[in-house]
Amino acid sequence: MDGGRGISNLSEWAHSLLTLSPERTLFVSGGESVSSTAFHEQVSLFRGGITRAGIMPDQIVAVACERNLRSVAAVFACFCDGALPFLFDPRQDPETCAKLFDSLRISGLVLGENQESGFFASRLPYLKWSGEIHGVTPKTGVTAQHVAGGFLLHTAGTCGLPRAFQHSAAAVNWQANALIANLRLKPGLETWFTGSLASPANFSFALCATLKAGGTVVLDEPENALHEEPKLNGNQRILVMAQARDEESWNADRLLKLKGRLSSILVTDFPLTESYCTTLISATDGVVWSGFSTAECAGFLALNTVPGVWPVESVGRPLAGSEIVIFGNDGEQLGNNQPGRLAYKFAPRPEKVTSLTFQGKEQSSPFTFTGDWALVDDNDFLYILGNEKALFFKAGFIVKALEIEDAIRNASGLSDAVVFAVHDDETESEIAAVVSFTGETTRLAEAISILESRIPRYKVPERLAQIESFSRTPSGKKKRFGFATPPKYAPVEKAAVTSPEHGEGN
Incomplete structure (x- = not known):
């Protein structure tokens, strides 16, 4: 659901989450399941408010981190339009919040249920938007102009003047992947949160990891x-x-x-x-x-306290x-x-x-x-x-598995592949590939020969196995793990390939 290669761009990731699986349940709120389509409607209203207020990409919108769909929809609206969502704790003293907002020069503000907009409007005269979505024209589609990658900001600390941290899309992606791996998150999981959601860092990253893994918040x-x-x-x-x-x-x-x-x-x-x-x-x-x-x-x-x-x-x-x-x-x-x-x-x-x-x-x-x-x-x-499974040493060079997979997909007769390393000692690796083949097996040697003419010899797979097609996750991503080590590929044998058996992960 994240395009298969991670959250490289928050705007594109958010849009794909809202549109690729319309019936998928993203949230449960008030005991009711909220589908991707229903959530998309709420996000579109907030996007309409952002557009009507003239908030541009790279400008900051402060959003109260509360236990409701409104807060989350406002964050995703910012993602879609390239604005920078700044999750803050609404329990903090209003005067403290106003000082923090002023230091960041926010352009928009989505307040919590018990906060007064008038108080902040008097202290932030330059504020463009106070979170109004009544009577706005919903906005859909991907915004062309946005910050490359995007950023997610949040507060930390409730004593004195809290600090503002920011995270790039690369940071959000790494955090989500680490939580998915360490907690062994699987599609269909549920994530619950105790107490207030006003711990923005904990909530925002657990939310991104859960949705990226195909789960429900x-x-x-x-x-x-x-x-x-x-x-x-x-x-x-x-x-x-x-x-x-x-x-x-x-x-x-x-x-x-x-x-x-x-x-x-x-x-x-x-x-x-x-x-x-x-x-x-x-x-x-x-x-x-x-x-x-x-x-x-x-x-x-990784955190950073100096925005910009x-x-x-x-x-x-x-x-x-x-x-x-x-x-x-x-x-x-x-x-x-x-x-x-x-x-x-x-x-x-x-x-x-x-x-x-x-x-x-x-x-x-x-x-x-x-x-x-x-x-x-x-x-x-x-x-x-x-990742070490997708990046490894060969002949003294760093080799990218995805680069080899792209070359295989462009070779005659080969439709798709998963490439990984088989470590033969502490410093070197053999390159293994599991391929799906569109032509006859006897022409596999010809396809590999074409591949050798397009990429350096040290990048050509030394171990090879063939399958009819790759298994897919519920979100449509290709399953990349669980293959047995393929046998050595011998070009002279032409058809010296076997189907891999699923076993322990490589």
Whole structure:
């Protein structure tokens, strides 16, 4: 549903989410399922308001982070039109919010249910729009003019003047992918949130990960509604606990009533005691994930506090208290602007329960590898070059799997492919390909010969297997994993290919 290659552009991703699967349930609000079509109608109204107010791409619209469809629709309207949504906590003091809005020079403002627009209008005379959507002409389609990639902004902290953080589309994509991988999110999952949704970073990134994975975000309060839900039958239901008071309000009695109704729990923003860890584990048959923010649980390390200077291709700078290192294949630490394997570690937190360390696993090394190829530039901005499954070393060069797949699709007789690495030692890899073939098998050697004339020899697959067609996810994406290692390809044998058997992931 995200085009198969990630959230490279927030505007295009949002539009595809609204249009590609019209009947898909994106949200549950007030006990009612909200389809992509119904949500699209609400987003179109907010887009009409943005257009009528004359808000241009790259201008900021502040949106109160509340438990309702209105807030989420306003965020997606900003995505579609290239405006920058700024999620803020509506519980903050109005004067504090006004100071923050003024420092960012916002152009639009979608307030919470209990906030007064007049107060902010008197303090922000340059404000173009106060979130009105009555009588506007709905707007659909993709806006041609928008910030390349797009940004998502949010507040952090409720004491004093909170800080404003921003995230590029590359950052949102990495965060979502990390949560999907670490929480093993699958299509059809449900994500619930305790307490107020006014923790913008936790809500916004869990929302993006859930929708990207093909799931549904439940906006209803879980305190009572969760107990009425049917028990799980192979489905996923995740409870995100992101309020400091959750440990008190979600006690053992309440959690144990949810036994069989939760597949996993994600705990953020408060330290876990050993006794409460035991309570959480008792409430679910799945994994309990813990971290001091959704970002940490996802392995997402990058934030930026200086809007306007973040390169859009970068995922940002490291979080305070974290250390990023780029390693070469032989284990040496690399310098700036050198691509390699991304690893990180967080500063020790003595209050953190050792039995529930990062990603729910004991760490034997101070560094955790993310599974990404990356580099850090001279200004400490982090760039993700690709996943280790899609980017690998061959003959001393970095090889992109997608580049080879594109070449295969353009070769005579080959319709599609999945390319991955088979590691033959610590530094080198063999290139393997599973292909679907439109012609006769005996002409496969001819197709490979054409491929060799178009790409360097070291990029031509050395292992090859053939299937009739690729399996697809419910959102239409090609399934890329679960193939057995293909056999060595011998051109002289012409038809020396076999169908791969599905087994463990490569």
